[in-house]
Amino acid sequence: MLLNRRHLAAVAALGALGLVAACGAPEPAGGPARTGGAVPDKPAKAVALNILDVAGNLQLTQSMIDEFVAKNSDVVSRVTYSKSPAPELVGKIKAQQNANRVDIDLVLTGVDGLAAGIEQGLWTPLLPTYADRLPGMQKYLPGAAAMQKLAGDHGVTVTYYPSGPLIEYLPSKVPNPPTTAQGLLDYARANPGAVQYARPSNSGPGRTFLMGLPYLLGDKDPKDPVNGWEKTWAYLRELDKHVTLYPSGTSETMKNLANGSAKIIATTTGWDINPRVLGTVPKEARIGALDGFHWVTDAHYAVVPKGVSTDKQAAVLALLNSMLTREQQAKAYDKGYFYPGPALSGVTLEMAPQESRTAIAEYGRPEYEKLIAEHPIEVPLDAKAVVAAFDRWDREIGGAKVRK
Numbered sequence: 001m002l003l004n005r006r007h008l009a010a011v012a013a014l015g016a017l018g019l020v021a022a023c024g025a026p027e028p029a030g031g032p033a034r035t036g037g038a039v040p041d042k043p044a045k046a047v048a049l050n051i052l053d054v055a056g057n058l059q060l061t062q063s064m065i066d067e068f069v070a071k072n073s074d075v076v077s078r079v080t081y082s083k084s085p086a087p088e089l090v091g092k093i094k095a096q097q098n099a100n101r102v103d104i105d106l107v108l109t110g111v112d113g114l115a116a117g118i119e120q121g122l123w124t125p126l127l128p129t130y131a132d133r134l135p136g137m138q139k140y141l142p143g144a145a146a147m148q149k150l151a152g153d154h155g156v157t158v159t160y161y162p163s164g165p166l167i168e169y170l171p172s173k174v175p176n177p178p179t180t181a182q183g184l185l186d187y188a189r190a191n192p193g194a195v196q197y198a199r200p201s202n203s204g205p206g207r208t209f210l211m212g213l214p215y216l217l218g219d220k221d222p223k224d225p226v227n228g229w230e231k232t233w234a235y236l237r238e239l240d241k242h243v244t245l246y247p248s249g250t251s252e253t254m255k256n257l258a259n260g261s262a263k264i265i266a267t268t269t270g271w272d273i274n275p276r277v278l279g280t281v282p283k284e285a286r287i288g289a290l291d292g293f294h295w296v297t298d299a300h301y302a303v304v305p306k307g308v309s310t311d312k313q314a315a316v317l318a319l320l321n322s323m324l325t326r327e328q329q330a331k332a333y334d335k336g337y338f339y340p341g342p343a344l345s346g347v348t349l350e351m352a353p354q355e356s357r358t359a360i361a362e363y364g365r366p367e368y369e370k371l372i373a374e375h376p377i378e379v380p381l382d383a384k385a386v387v388a389a390f391d392r393w394d395r396e397i398g399g400a401k402v403r404k
Helices: 002-006 058-071 086-098 111-120 135-139 142-151 181-190 204-217 230-240 250-259 269-278 310-323 326-333 354-363 367-374 383-401
Strands: 047-053 076-083 106-109 156-164 166-169 264-267 286-288 295-303
Touching: 047 058, 047 310, 058 076, 058 156, 058 310, 058 326, 076 310, 086 106, 086 111, 106 111, 111 142, 111 295, 111 383, 135 310, 142 156, 142 295, 156 204, 156 269, 156 310, 166 269, 181 204, 181 230, 181 264, 204 230, 204 250, 204 264, 204 269, 204 295, 204 383, 230 383, 250 264, 250 269, 269 354, 295 310, 310 326, 326 354
Parallel strands: 047 076, 047 106
Antiparallel strands: 106 295, 156 295, 166 264, 166 286
């Protein structure tokens, strides 16, 4: 897999990993649940799991989960899926915990929800007691291992990609796209409303655009949005003068690109490929990388809210063990949504389902190999810093223009 080669020099390998049990509150329904103490190897009887996705991760992993349930009916009797915007996650989980009635057993989240939950102390500390139950974590790609470090004790990386920031446009509408950060600002100034990115706290492309700017602009400390982003905040304030609205999620930016109400949008490798596969964005759309950009990587995590019973934690551990095998990880190629997607080394496109191979053969981009090879790779901000960055962006930059 090309990321396995190209990231070897980018980040250090992850050390020994494992999981810690948390005391669980009683299940809201379905009979008595074991609470407190060590997480058993297996639940006393098959449990029903409620899984909440705030990152679009199920597009990559639902087939992994469904296969596990079909083959392990003695562990998981059924799964209920639900979805929610990432900014609503903290309020939803806190309300259940305050009522001592947690009925969300597993959350699939990006860096945004992970960080917000860590900041609020919502997640069960998952490391390092049960390392032997998740041997797949020892096979992470170096980039995925670096993303795992962001989770600390609080989650497990299930999918990974180099992400962005990239720009996307239709050549018929933008025949001479900008190639620098200043050029993008100049284009926005000359074409009010034409440049668009979604609210960073609920958008992978919006988030990577925000975190990628300090590298593009040569800011003092790209990892410190409070004291090290003087150029970034100034740039965003100037760009904001020429931005009409900020969609609340990435999908709207894609639709706006397709209908012409936006001419240039922030994108990532996956958000470039998948909407073209689905027909949301015309196939002829192109991407660009601004001069001097650094990749800001991204990942999806599995986190367990505090208050989940130990029986359900046991089932979650068994499920994650299955998801972190190369056979299941190959499904993460999907139709390019999180391209490439797998978090483990040695998972090649040839191992993926035929529909994944067909989609990426037609809609993937040969230039990604060169871009990944030639540009530095950075991990995102840590939990405290990313919460501070999102808060400041909401207050000082675009919060008043977010379209709900």
